[in-house]
Amino acid sequence: MSNNSNKWFSLNFSTEKKEATGSCGCGKESGGCGSHTKNIEVEKQKDGFDQVFDVKMSRRTAFKQLTASLMIGAGAVSSSCSVIAGDETKEKAQIDWEEQFKGNYKLMSKEEQKETVSRLVRSYQLRTGKTISMSSKNSEKDVLFGYAFNISKCQGYMDCVSACVKENNQDRNSQMEYIRIHEMKDGKGFNFNEADDNYYHEVPAEGHFYMGTQCFHCDNPPCVDVCPVQATWREEDGLVVIDYDWCIGCRYCMAACPYDGRRFNWSKPEVPEEEVNKNQHYLGNRMRKKGVMEKCTFCIQRSRAGKNPACVEACPTGARIFGNLLDPNSTIRWVLENKKVFRLKEDLGTEPKFWYFMD
Amino acid sequence: MINNYKILQILGCLLLLAVVISSCKKHENEYHTIMDKIEAESKNYHGTSISSEIHIGDLKTIEITEGDQTFLIPERKSQIKSYACTECHTKPLDQMQNTTAGKRAHWDIKLNHANEKVMNCISCHDGNNMDNLKSLTGSTIDFNNSYNLCSQCHSKQFEDWKGGAHGKVIASWAPPRASLACVNCHNPHKPHFETRWPARFNTQKVKERE
Amino acid sequence: MRRRLKVFWSLVKDSVDITTHGSKKYHIWMAISTFIMLVGMYCYSIQLEHGLSVTGMSDQVSWGLYISNFTFLVGVAAAAVMLVMPTYVLKDIDFKQAVLIGEGLAVAALIMCLAFVTADMGGPSVLWHMIPGIGVFNFPSSMLAWDVLVLNGYLFLNISIPFYILFRHYQGKKANPKIYVPGALLSVFWAVGIHLVTAFLYQGLQARPFWNNALLGPRFLASAFAAGPALIILILAIIRTNTAFKIEDRTIKKIALVVTVAAQINLIMLISELFKEFYAPTHHSQSAYYLFFGLDGKTALLPWIWTAISLNVLATATLTIHKFRNNFKILYVACFMLFVAIWIEKGFGLIVPGFIPGPYG
Numbered sequence: 001m002s003n004n005s006n007k008w009f010s011l012n013f014s015t016e017k018k019e020a021t022g023s024c025g026c027g028k029e030s031g032g033c034g035s036h037t038k039n040i041e042v043e044k045q046k047d048g049f050d051q052v053f054d055v056k057m058s059r060r061t062a063f064k065q066l067t068a069s070l071m072i073g074a075g076a077v078s079s080s081c082s083v084i085a086g087d088e089t090k091e092k093a094q095i096d097w098e099e100q101f102k103g104n105y106k107l108m109s110k111e112e113q114k115e116t117v118s119r120l121v122r123s124y125q126l127r128t129g130k131t132i133s134m135s136s137k138n139s140e141k142d143v144l145f146g147y148a149f150n151i152s153k154c155q156g157y158m159d160c161v162s163a164c165v166k167e168n169n170q171d172r173n174s175q176m177e178y179i180r181i182h183e184m185k186d187g188k189g190f191n192f193n194e195a196d197d198n199y200y201h202e203v204p205a206e207g208h209f210y211m212g213t214q215c216f217h218c219d220n221p222p223c224v225d226v227c228p229v230q231a232t233w234r235e236e237d238g239l240v241v242i243d244y245d246w247c248i249g250c251r252y253c254m255a256a257c258p259y260d261g262r263r264f265n266w267s268k269p270e271v272p273e274e275e276v277n278k279n280q281h282y283l284g285n286r287m288r289k290k291g292v293m294e295k296c297t298f299c300i301q302r303s304r305a306g307k308n309p310a311c312v313e314a315c316p317t318g319a320r321i322f323g324n325l326l327d328p329n330s331t332i333r334w335v336l337e338n339k340k341v342f343r344l345k346e347d348l349g350t351e352p353k354f355w356y357f358m359d
Numbered sequence: 360m361i362n363n364y365k366i367l368q369i370l371g372c373l374l375l376l377a378v379v380i381s382s383c384k385k386h387e388n389e390y391h392t393i394m395d396k397i398e399a400e401s402k403n404y405h406g407t408s409i410s411s412e413i414h415i416g417d418l419k420t421i422e423i424t425e426g427d428q429t430f431l432i433p434e435r436k437s438q439i440k441s442y443a444c445t446e447c448h449t450k451p452l453d454q455m456q457n458t459t460a461g462k463r464a465h466w467d468i469k470l471n472h473a474n475e476k477v478m479n480c481i482s483c484h485d486g487n488n489m490d491n492l493k494s495l496t497g498s499t500i501d502f503n504n505s506y507n508l509c510s511q512c513h514s515k516q517f518e519d520w521k522g523g524a525h526g527k528v529i530a531s532w533a534p535p536r537a538s539l540a541c542v543n544c545h546n547p548h549k550p551h552f553e554t555r556w557p558a559r560f561n562t563q564k565v566k567e568r569e
Numbered sequence: 570m571r572r573r574l575k576v577f578w579s580l581v582k583d584s585v586d587i588t589t590h591g592s593k594k595y596h597i598w599m600a601i602s603t604f605i606m607l608v609g610m611y612c613y614s615i616q617l618e619h620g621l622s623v624t625g626m627s628d629q630v631s632w633g634l635y636i637s638n639f640t641f642l643v644g645v646a647a648a649a650v651m652l653v654m655p656t657y658v659l660k661d662i663d664f665k666q667a668v669l670i671g672e673g674l675a676v677a678a679l680i681m682c683l684a685f686v687t688a689d690m691g692g693p694s695v696l697w698h699m700i701p702g703i704g705v706f707n708f709p710s711s712m713l714a715w716d717v718l719v720l721n722g723y724l725f726l727n728i729s730i731p732f733y734i735l736f737r738h739y740q741g742k743k744a745n746p747k748i749y750v751p752g753a754l755l756s757v758f759w760a761v762g763i764h765l766v767t768a769f770l771y772q773g774l775q776a777r778p779f780w781n782n783a784l785l786g787p788r789f790l791a792s793a794f795a796a797g798p799a800l801i802i803l804i805l806a807i808i809r810t811n812t813a814f815k816i817e818d819r820t821i822k823k824i825a826l827v828v829t830v831a832a833q834i835n836l837i838m839l840i841s842e843l844f845k846e847f848y849a850p851t852h853h854s855q856s857a858y859y860l861f862f863g864l865d866g867k868t869a870l871l872p873w874i875w876t877a878i879s880l881n882v883l884a885t886a887t888l889t890i891h892k893f894r895n896n897f898k899i900l901y902v903a904c905f906m907l908f909v910a911i912w913i914e915k916g917f918g919l920i921v922p923g924f925i926p927g928p929y930g
Binding site for chain 1: 558
């Protein structure tokens with residue numbers, strides 16, 4: 001029995017059990033055997049699969065599934081307390097440990113927020129040797145961001161989509177794009193059913209018009225209401241943000257969003273090193289991990305510093321308008337007051353802060 | 360038995376009540392619509408500390424006031440390579456036109472704006488005052504304020520541009536606003552935009568939709 | 570206290586003893602189950618390694634088989650109450666034998682539900698974020714938070730009450746009704762609660778018109794009370810034929826009556842839903858169109874749903890006829906058909922069309 005318990009922790013089932021006892025296996029070899037012995041006995045019967053299980057068994061453990069974070073923690077603690085491991089590994093382990101158990105960003109004090117930002121910056125430095133700058137800037141007073149989209153101007157160039165992907169460090173493998181540009185036929189109105197959002201021909205195409213959608217940063221966001229851990233919330237300046245480290249990946253918010261605003265990292269997001277945007281914000285374009293949600297943040301790292309979001313900046317036709325809704329002299333207020341604006345799916349009561357208009 | 364029943368009932372009712380009352384917390388946001396919120400919260404608007412200055416950087420701008428809008432536009436004259444025209448052209452236009460000797464200047468500018476019945480070179484340029492533009496009635500328009508010329512025909516776009524619905528804002532949403540002028544996007548001699556290919560094509564989406 | 574601990578320990582030892590000894594058939598059955606579990610664990614490790622992309626889910630359809638099975642199994646768990654209520658409330662002695670099995674089924678189904686949900690999470694190692702106190706628990710705003718509460722509460726109830734009874738019987742003592750009856754009564758209401766809350770998870774999303782209708786909650790209850798007891802009948806049948814545990818014919822007949830009525834109500838609700846979607850179709854009916862007739866040539870779900878509907882109708886019709894329902898062989902077949910039909914229709918026949926078409930068609 002003792003070598004069984006050793007085996008369990010070292011997870012090396014391959015060699016020891018080759019000596020089959022020849023019996024049908026599941027008999028009473030040693031009374032009161034627990035479930036793990038049963039597993040081993042089962043393998044003795046399934047000889048044909050031993051080949052497959054030999055290799056993979058060492059990776060696969062029920063323990064890993066059940067105590068994943070504790071293992072990391074234990075490893076971190078052991079390596080950070082170890083005399084042998086190098087200083088960098090220790091520091092990295094320490095950072096990982098602290099990051100795993102930190103709280104919800106929304107509830108952190110300013111100092112805690114700064115601390116987590118500096119941990120993340122240091123962790124990136126340790127991993128890749130490069131430095132990034134991450135901000136934890138909160139919302140300014142008297143600022144409420146709004147957005148307007150001029151349908152007559154959009155020609156379908158998709159410069160906004162490109163700029164957004166580059167600015168926000170989105171996963172290149174799955175070609176994640178926060179913005180969708182829909183090409184619709186003239187004369188049929190807003191027929192989303194027949195719209196094409198993945199066209200590739202010269203634009204603007206004859207007889208079609210274009211309009212773009214992304215997260216609309218609703219003022220009554222359904223995604224915020226349904227998150228079981230409050231990993232997403234609406235900030236004071238109106239931006240709906242996500243704390244990537246707090247998200248558990250249940251995707252309830254994605255089911256709740258009526259505008260297809262949210263994206264999920266189905267696998268590990270990867271960005272080529274030279275394309276990583278190093279000006280980051282904790283709630284914005286910092287590197288995410290797999291299994292968490294992300295979405296358009298109106299480029300929080302830019303807009304809180306006073307700049308326009310990447311899509312607004314990139315659009316060559318000036319179809320995108322962004323500004324402070326509370327400033328009576330802003331362009332966005334002028335648009336709302338002087339142009340015939342509308343929003344999508346108004347009847348759902350979500351109060352999006354993204355208006356559409358035409359010339 | 361009966362006692363347990365009653366206790367259970369009372370407990371159940373209390374629990375229900377507690378849950379219902381606590382769930383009314385949902386409607387914390389005091390405004391019914393976003394327009395209500397904007398109206399209410401912009402009453403005490405004093406301006407923000409964020410300014411666009413740092414983002415405009417060293418782009419040369421001038422401030423214009425048209426109607427009730429005041430904003431910055433890029434300074435134009437310093438950006439035109441061959442300005443000022445009179446540095447080279449000392450003779451007025453009608454004297455230049457009849458000579459056979461000498462190069463024909465601006466021979467490569469083809470005017471493709473409306474049609475020849477509506478526009479030609481001197482619709483905008485003044486042969487006797489080459490450093491400036493002229494309006495329909497002959498008054499002078501400075502090159503920096505060339506938008507005044509465009510607005511003669513394109514008055515609707517002018518109104519939109521003043522307000523911020525037409526054209527592009529430079530770099531920042533914060534005041535003071537800096538907008539691109541007409542000529543920063545539209546070439547006045549050939550304003551038409553050609554078609555082009557989109558910036559990207561999402562092959563992953565195609566795969567997912569198979 | 571020490572005495573109780575000793576009894577508990579001996580209970581554990583005896584239970585392990587019983588579960589590891591048995592006939593050859595039993596051992597083969599356990600071996601097959603364990604093998605399937607091991608395959609499952611291996612697959613889960615792949616998912617942990619590579620992320621949820623290996624499941625084939627995408628941004629368009631972000632909930633798939635995991636959540637479908639979760640939804641269905643919550644219903645099965647809730648249906649255990651169908652045995653508890655007659656036993657303790659109506660004091661119908663016929664059900665008493667089957668009660669503990671029903672509770673056991675509820676526990677098993679609930680554990681499966683929690684396992685499915687955990688497997689579906691993108692970040693299972695951070696699930697502690699949900700624990701109130703050390704994490705943030707978005708109650709009462711998020712229906713998922715409600716669901717976590719009620720499911721775990723139901724699990725606790727259904728483990729503690731039967732365990733108490735078992736513990737007492739193991740010692741040869743009688744269980745005190747003053748202790749277990751209130752718990753049993755509570756679990757009756759709680760069972761209705763868990764399934765309504767799970768239904769509200771979907772019903773509350775104004776973004777998905779396929780789910781956002783008033784009938785979803787009652788529909789869930791009806792289909793749960795049809796599928797759950799159907800499974801119980803099948804399990805009782807297996808227990809009857811393979812063990813010495815005695816179950817009266819009367820018990821099975823009464824449960825069958827419950828299944829029949831629930832199945833009939835379920836069909837009526839289905840007809841109501843079909844009428845609403847197809848009589849005056851709006852663009853909100855696109856999801857129903859996709860499910861039943863396919864959209865733009867995408868007909869992948871058609872064979873599934875039509876099989877489900879036909880099995881459902883056939884099973885309900887069969888059960889309605891007294892002669893067939895009282896003939897146990899036909900009863901078992903009908904129950905099996907009904908279970909499969911509801912599994913399809915309430916599982917991925919409900920979840921997947923909710924996402925198709927997406928918010929923009």
